[in-house]
Amino acid sequence: AQSVSQHNHHVILSEAASLELGCNYSYGGTVNLFWYVQYPGQHLQLLLKYFSGDPLVKGIKGFEAEFIKSKFSFNLRKPSVQWSDTAEYFCAVNRVGNTGKLIFGQGTTLQVKP
Amino acid sequence: GAVVSQHPSWVICKSGTSVKIECRSLDFQATTMFWYRQFPKQSLMLMATSNEGSKATYEQGVEKDKFLINHASLTLSTLTVTSAHPEDSSFYICSASVNTEAFFGQGTRLTVV
Numbered sequence: 517a518q519s520v521s522q523h524n525h526h527v528i529l530s531e532a533a534s535l536e537l538g539c540n541y542s543y544g545g546t547v548n549l550f551w552y553v554q555y556p557g558q559h560l561q562l563l564l565k566y567f568s569g570d571p572l573v574k575g576i577k578g579f580e581a582e583f584i585k586s587k588f589s590f591n592l593r594k595p596s597v598q599w600s601d602t603a604e605y606f607c608a609v610n611r612v613g614n615t616g617k618l619i620f621g622q623g624t625t626l627q628v629k630p
Numbered sequence: 631g632a633v634v635s636q637h638p639s640w641v642i643c644k645s646g647t648s649v650k651i652e653c654r655s656l657d658f659q660a661t662t663m664f665w666y667r668q669f670p671k672q673s674l675m676l677m678a679t680s681n682e683g684s685k686a687t688y689e690q691g692v693e694k695d696k697f698l699i700n701h702a703s704l705t706l707s708t709l710t711v712t713s714a715h716p717e718d719s720s721f722y723i724c725s726a727s728v729n730t731e732a733f734f735g736q737g738t739r740l741t742v743v
């Protein structure tokens with residue numbers, strides 16, 4: 517069965533700390549990978565995506581993620597978090613060619629203390 | 631980016647009544663839209679794929695007679711929760727894709743009392 521697993525459910529960091537959120541997937545075939553962020557009271561927004569090519573992708577707001585095919589992983593990183601990064605983060609996958617039908621991980625709540 | 635708008639943002643209804651949620655693509659046409667459900671502290675679960683001019687495709691375990699989907703135009707899909715019960719209380723989110731990116735509505739918080 518297709519699934520996405522996020523390792524951390526709730527992460528608390530101080531400002532300027534480094535962030536890494538784990539994401540592993542189980543999905544047959546070639547996949548596209550995404551990280552979404554949901555700020556309190558707002559829409560889900562795309563942080564970054566991987567379709568092909570360089571496995572290290574850079575997104576908005578200083579986030580990046582690395583696709584490691586052998587580990588079925590797509591971990592999200594940021595060298596130095598800010599208080600404004602406090603949000604819910606979702607990893608998601610879909611099958612190549614089927615952009616809209618996403619399988620989401622459980623989500624990680626990130627709380628950044630000022 | 632493209633804008634997807636949901637209405638209402640929140641709704642409270644009595645058990646046994648039906649509730650309609652609208653999802654509109656404001657600045658693009660969407661032949662396909664997707665409906666998700668999010669329980670508290672949990673992830674988004676795909677409920678169904680809404681296809682303009684044809685029947686929706688439901689994910690396994692989703693009752694199609696309970697969650698009626700209509701996609702009558704290229705900019706509007708509706709989800710009707712029929713004979714709502716408290717267990718239907720949840721956060722419902724729609725999305726539509728433009729090129730390779732999915733855009734999400736702001737969600738609708740449904741509370742059934």
